[in-house]
Amino acid sequence: MPELPEVETTRRGLEPLLVGQRIRAAVVRDRRMRRPVPRRLPQLLAGATIRSLARRGKYLLVDCGTGTLILHLGMSGRLWVVRDGAPPARHDHFDLVLDNGTVVRLRDPRRFGLVLWQAGNPLGHTLLANIGPEPLSAAFDVAWLHRVTRHRGAAIKQVLMDGHVVAGIGNIYANEALFHAGISPRTAARRLSRERCHVLAAKIRETLELAISAGGSSLRDYVRSDGMAGNFQSQFMVYDRAGEPCQRCGTSIREIRQGQRSTFYCPSCQRR
Numbered sequence: 001m002p003e004l005p006e007v008e009t010t011r012r013g014l015e016p017l018l019v020g021q022r023i024r025a026a027v028v029r030d031r032r033m034r035r036p037v038p039r040r041l042p043q044l045l046a047g048a049t050i051r052s053l054a055r056r057g058k059y060l061l062v063d064c065g066t067g068t069l070i071l072h073l074g075m076s077g078r079l080w081v082v083r084d085g086a087p088p089a090r091h092d093h094f095d096l097v098l099d100n101g102t103v104v105r106l107r108d109p110r111r112f113g114l115v116l117w118q119a120g121n122p123l124g125h126t127l128l129a130n131i132g133p134e135p136l137s138a139a140f141d142v143a144w145l146h147r148v149t150r151h152r153g154a155a156i157k158q159v160l161m162d163g164h165v166v167a168g169i170g171n172i173y174a175n176e177a178l179f180h181a182g183i184s185p186r187t188a189a190r191r192l193s194r195e196r197c198h199v200l201a202a203k204i205r206e207t208l209e210l211a212i213s214a215g216g217s218s219l220r221d222y223v224r225s226d227g228m229a230g231n232f233q234s235q236f237m238v239y240d241r242a243g244e245p246c247q248r249c250g251t252s253i254r255e256i257r258q259g260q261r262s263t264f265y266c267p268s269c270q271r272r
């Protein structure tokens with residue numbers, strides 16, 4: 001599932017291809033996404049010039065001047081760059097066709113993604129208005145993390161995946177950041193000292209930045225081979241490594257369930 005680093009990598013890959021380009025057409029092949037794709041979207045997009053490509057949490061925001069195309073990759077979404085005329089595959093639900101013949105194509109087999117339109121300020125959209133601070137911004141710091149966890153008795157792993165606490169972190173990077181911070185995923189959020197919140201905030205940032213820079217090296221491939229880079233599996237310390245030795249101490253990585261999601265951690269490095 002794409003999280004902040006994958007979405008940011010996508011944004012950086014697409015930005016030079018999209019910004020300043022005029023949209024020739026938008027093609028909607030299947031409106032049945034997590035929310036229905038607006039019927040008027042092709043009319044709204046045709047002829048618009050793309051001013052910028054921004055990201056908020058896991059949302060991509062394509063500023064078209066008169067409004068913003070909001071894209072979310074859901075569970076299984078990918079944006080591909082193809083040439084005009086390339087035949088769509090079964091799950092290619094949406095195309096943005098540019099005047100220069102470039103097509104940005106959304107493939108989403110599970111259709112949990114979103115293709116929406118917002119006139120005016122995109123951050124005012126109901127889906128975006130209450131997202132927590134961007135983890136790579138100055139707004140996300142020890143003071144925020146400490147304050148927002150004080151009244152939360154839930155496990156810190158689950159709290160980190162709550163978009164109101166911090167934007168864009170899902171299962172993969174919650175697991176990874178907690179490993180790097182040496183914090184047990186089962187620790188009640190409100191029990192984390194200020195000192196440990198400080199370490200955790202720093203490790204969240206480092207983990208995401210590392211993943212983004214790893215993705216950055218595959219941007220060239222992404223554009224050339226007409227598909228985006230996957231996630232950065234080779235770098236994971238605990239995620240999806242149940243039973244493998246911890247790369248730091250050799251202890252077997254353990255897998256437990258928390259809120260219907262798999263949690264992976266090292267019982268020695270993450271004791272409390």
Ligand SMILES: [Zn+2]
Binds near residue numbers: 247250268269270
């Ligand atoms: Zn370990």
